[in-house]
Amino acid sequence: MSDAYNSTWFAEKLSDRTIRGIALETSALIRAGALPVGAKLPPIRDLAFSLGVSPATISEAWSDLRRQKIITGRGRNGTWVSGDRFIAKPERLASSGHYGAGALDLTMAVPDPALLPPLERALAYGALAQNLNSYERSRILPELEAEVRKTWPYEAEAFLAMNGGYNAVYTAIHALVTPGAPVAIEEPTAMRLLDILEHQGARIIPVKCDEQGPLPSSLNEAMLYKPVVFLFQPRLHSVTGRTVTPKRLGELADVLRYSDAVIIEDDGMGDISSAERHSLGREFPDRVIHVLSLSKTLGPDLRLAVLSSTKAIVEQVQSYRSFSAAWTSRVLQAAGTWLLRQPETAHCIAAARITYDERRNRLADALRERGLTVQVGHGLALWVPVESEPFAMVTLAAHNIAVNSGSKFCVGSSANIRVATSMLKEGFDEVAHAIALARSP
16 A cells, blocks of 8 residues: 555645645545555655655644644654544543443533523523624624623623633634644643644643642743643633632733733633632733633523633634624523523522532542542532542442543643532542542552
């Protein structure tokens, strides 16, 4: 097969001899089936000679395809087409399994439906939304913008309603980040954020964290790569349950002051956190994108989030989304506005916050009693250190308990498991006992 797809064959097929052109035209050949899965690619030097380019050009083009997982291998063993990667899917999220009826599934850190506010009256109000059923590509209903501005953590220039928090981040990343561009992101982070960056082909630069948030020293090291974006969760971290302290936020601002990176703040947990909302938008209003998701507090089926930034950045994001859903349902925007205005909604969210903290703390306390180290925090999950992730996963599976391995939330190696607690209502001691057994081989 390698003889059939030699450097001469490639020279006949590839017309654009730039790095990007070679990568795009090669991927097009694979997509069309002209270059099949398993085909071995010619040596870099041979191909460079046939195309009349430098070996470095081929190497960069292959690196781009390798990041997209279209090709694999390098060095003496050669490089080959590794598989059909054109059916895009979030690899980390998609790797979650389906468990039997008897299994205790602690993989999904999601809101408990019983703790969400009722939607009937809100949706009835939404059916009367201003400009309903118009094809006007409005960015946000004025009444929703007015409502969120009351508690927004900085004076933002422009707002945009989005179809959920991850949709907001996905759209912003695809609008602003070109494939191969470096992006700094805290580690660990939400696995769906990593899925988004990997799908875009970004070069992911992990930023280490402690109990106060991203480490300024690690962010400073990441800045050496000149990232186009720094992405982090300032209020309540969805994986570890920590909150970035005001002091740490100021230290991060000091590092970012000498960069031109766009700063994306993902407030995916909303008022599940009791912490005061804060933002680097006060320091850098010209390059902060602040995203507030309402899924955890008002309900995931509202598919509602709000994004803020400058008018220019919002226009870029809106222009990109015009290729698909050009606006967020006015029915859902109005329903969300109605809920935000109701005192009962605030009481419902406060009660849910207490319940989530109780569930998280009960399991955390049971783990500490068994000698495990668990960070103090809030939210819907626990980040639990273990000696071996594979051993922990197998041991818990033997006890009919499903959790997520920490590696799903990291670019590098991990020795943790993420245990969702939001739906855990009983059996805290039994779960803690199983995790204690899984901690160490």
